Amino acid sequence: MDFLQQLGIQDTNSGAYNGQWLEASGPVLKSKSPATGQVIASIRQATQAEYEVCAQSAHDAFLRWREVPAPQRGEIVRRMGNAMREHKDALGRLISLEMGKILQEGWGEVQEAIDIADFAVGQSRMLYGLSMHSERPGHAMREQWHPLGVVGCVTAFNFPMAVWAWNSMLAFVCGDAMLWKPSSQTPLCAIALTNVCRPVLEAEGFGALASLVVGSGREVGQRLLEDGRVPLVSFTGSTSVGRGVASTVAGRFGRTILELGGNNAVILMPDADLDLAIPAIVFGAVGTAGQRCTSTRRVLVHSSIADDVETRLVAAYGQVRIGDPSDESTLCGPLIDDSAVEAMMGALDKVRSSGGEIVYGGERVALEGGHYVKPAIVKAQNSWDVVQEETFAPILYLITCDDVNDALAKHNGVPQGLSSSMFTLNMRDAERFLSAAGSDCGIANVNIGTSGAEIGGAFGGEKETGGGRESGSDAWKAYMRRQTNTINWSEDLPLAQGIQFG
Numbered sequence: 001m002d003f004l005q006q007l008g009i010q011d012t013n014s015g016a017y018n019g020q021w022l023e024a025s026g027p028v029l030k031s032k033s034p035a036t037g038q039v040i041a042s043i044r045q046a047t048q049a050e051y052e053v054c055a056q057s058a059h060d061a062f063l064r065w066r067e068v069p070a071p072q073r074g075e076i077v078r079r080m081g082n083a084m085r086e087h088k089d090a091l092g093r094l095i096s097l098e099m100g101k102i103l104q105e106g107w108g109e110v111q112e113a114i115d116i117a118d119f120a121v122g123q124s125r126m127l128y129g130l131s132m133h134s135e136r137p138g139h140a141m142r143e144q145w146h147p148l149g150v151v152g153c154v155t156a157f158n159f160p161m162a163v164w165a166w167n168s169m170l171a172f173v174c175g176d177a178m179l180w181k182p183s184s185q186t187p188l189c190a191i192a193l194t195n196v197c198r199p200v201l202e203a204e205g206f207g208a209l210a211s212l213v214v215g216s217g218r219e220v221g222q223r224l225l226e227d228g229r230v231p232l233v234s235f236t237g238s239t240s241v242g243r244g245v246a247s248t249v250a251g252r253f254g255r256t257i258l259e260l261g262g263n264n265a266v267i268l269m270p271d272a273d274l275d276l277a278i279p280a281i282v283f284g285a286v287g288t289a290g291q292r293c294t295s296t297r298r299v300l301v302h303s304s305i306a307d308d309v310e311t312r313l314v315a316a317y318g319q320v321r322i323g324d325p326s327d328e329s330t331l332c333g334p335l336i337d338d339s340a341v342e343a344m345m346g347a348l349d350k351v352r353s354s355g356g357e358i359v360y361g362g363e364r365v366a367l368e369g370g371h372y373v374k375p376a377i378v379k380a381q382n383s384w385d386v387v388q389e390e391t392f393a394p395i396l397y398l399i400t401c402d403d404v405n406d407a408l409a410k411h412n413g414v415p416q417g418l419s420s421s422m423f424t425l426n427m428r429d430a431e432r433f434l435s436a437a438g439s440d441c442g443i444a445n446v447n448i449g450t451s452g453a454e455i456g457g458a459f460g461g462e463k464e465t466g467g468g469r470e471s472g473s474d475a476w477k478a479y480m481r482r483q484t485n486t487i488n489w490s491e492d493l494p495l496a497q498g499i500q501f502g
Contacts (some may be wrong), residue, residue, distance in 0.1 A: 003090035004041070007192035015043045015214025016050035017194055018057035019207030024050050026215055032102040035325055037369035043187045046215040051223050055179055057208035058150045058231045058456035062177040065206055066147040066497060073173050074124025080169070081117030084123065087196045091161060091189075093326070098188050099160055100333040100371075101288055102325045108280075113193075115455045116471060123476055127174065130147030134194050135497075137230040138490020142501035145480040147175025151192055152224045152233040154181045154245070157336055158291045158392075159236070160189035163259070165453050166233045166459070166470045167479075169211065174479040177209045179230060181221055187214045225249055232257065232479065236293075239390075239416070239464045246466070258466025259459075261390040262418035264441075264450040267407045267433070270305055272423035275445065278312045278434045280421070280449030281396070286320055286332050286375045287451060290394030291340070293465075294419040294443070294451040298382070300407045303400045310398060312375055312434060314360045323363050329457055334371040335393060341371050346392035350386035351378050351395075359398075382410040386488055390416060412440045418461030419443040419450040442469070 016022040025043030092107035101285035129144035183191035218363040234257040242260040284296030315363035325333030362376035373393035399409040420441040422433040
């Protein structure tokens with residue numbers, strides 16, 4: 001495939017980069033397409049030996065990079081954004097090939113990486129501190145932000161490029177280095193994106209800022225979590241794994257950005273514009289085959305419109321074409337692997353045993369070599385254990401509610417708190433949903449769906465979603481350390497709080 005050659009992907013690739021590709025010594029990992037089951041390429045994985053080299057190289061690069069003025073750092077990030085623009089088509093096609101997203105979503109993910117680079121360029125001139133008034137005469141106070149160090153970035157398979165960009169573009173303008181451990185299910189995406197960005201950094205003598213280690217969690221992932229040279233770890237993945245990440249990093253007083261599970265709901269009030277709501281729900285539930293942390297899992301529909309909503313959703317699902325994600329007419333590609341299919345089938349078995357009704361889909365789709373399913377619509381109760389859990393697959397639970405109070409109670413009555421949505425034309429209901437007494441999620445939308453966040457706002461959630469924030473707003477502060485300064489320009493030495501000593 002021409003686009004693989006364009007991205008520097010070979011039959012066998014190294015999984016360790018520290019400014020140059022190292023000769024990795026770990027076992028061979030074969031990347032397979034979830035659409036066909038065929039091997040795309042092989043990767044020689046990093047061991048702890050290569051990890052040590054990459055981690056030290058990243059730290060050494062940070063010590064030099066932190067002294068480069070932030071606007072100059074932004075200029076280099078601008079060039080990386082342009083490099084991604086030049087390779088957008090190829091990168092998007094690789095995401096589709098290795099992860100299974102439809103092409104539109106693959107290209108959209110690369111565009112998101114480009115957009116955050118643009119955002120970071122502007123941010124490089126806005127790493128603002130504060131000026132404060134001192135209580136002591138002849139004194140001045142200020143607060144400023146300094147680079148933090150090496151940022152460890154552990155990414156999941158479902159966004160194999162964008163999440164690294166969310167973290168790295170901001171970290172780079174903040175003066176940090178990156179040490180990336182990608183998912184073992186999408187290693188070629190990480191190698192390709194590194195190949196696209198590294199010439200820009202290498203030309204400035206800073207290739208090690210984008211260090212990469214492809215390897216198992218046991219071999220290199222755990223070492224990264226325990227590494228004192230890595231003051232911040234950004235982890236995207238399941239809540240269960242995230243608990244271990246948080247405790248390990250906190251045990252050495254490191255920081256974490258946790259982007260964990262979601263159980264996202266759309267509330268449909270009686271006055272909802274269903275011409276807007278139905279397409280939003282279908283994209284949220286079926287897009288990426290339900291493998292987004294912001295995928296729509298639950299529809300909390302007012303009982304007065306429940307039958308109409310069910311009819312509309314079943315009709316819409318019947319128009320969803322399932323198949324080869326590289327075919328531009330496809331709307332739903334494969335799940336990542338057979339274990340994901342089994343997890344979906346297991347969840348549907350729990351639905352049946354709980355007394356739920358599957359009103360559409362839920363079957364395996366027999367397409368040679370791939371991991372395809374028909375997205376499911378299920379009538380369920382919010383309190384059921386299977387509904388309380390996040391199943392990373394296209395299962396949509398229809399749950400009726402009586403009024404706005406019932407809807408909000410059910411909405412918030414799950415352990416996760418990432419994304420949420422309400423469709424209503426009633427200003428009071430909308431404002432209540434967005435108030436402190438409304439949605440308990442990190443993202444709350446009105447008259448748009450749960451999926452498809454823009455980079456301008458901070459991304460992340462509460463409760464078992466982990467509390468992390470990435471991307472826009474002031475998320476850049478997570479990648480820096482705060483420092484309070486007091487300057488005495490007087491000829492005296494007054495103490496704070498009026499203390500007299502001596």
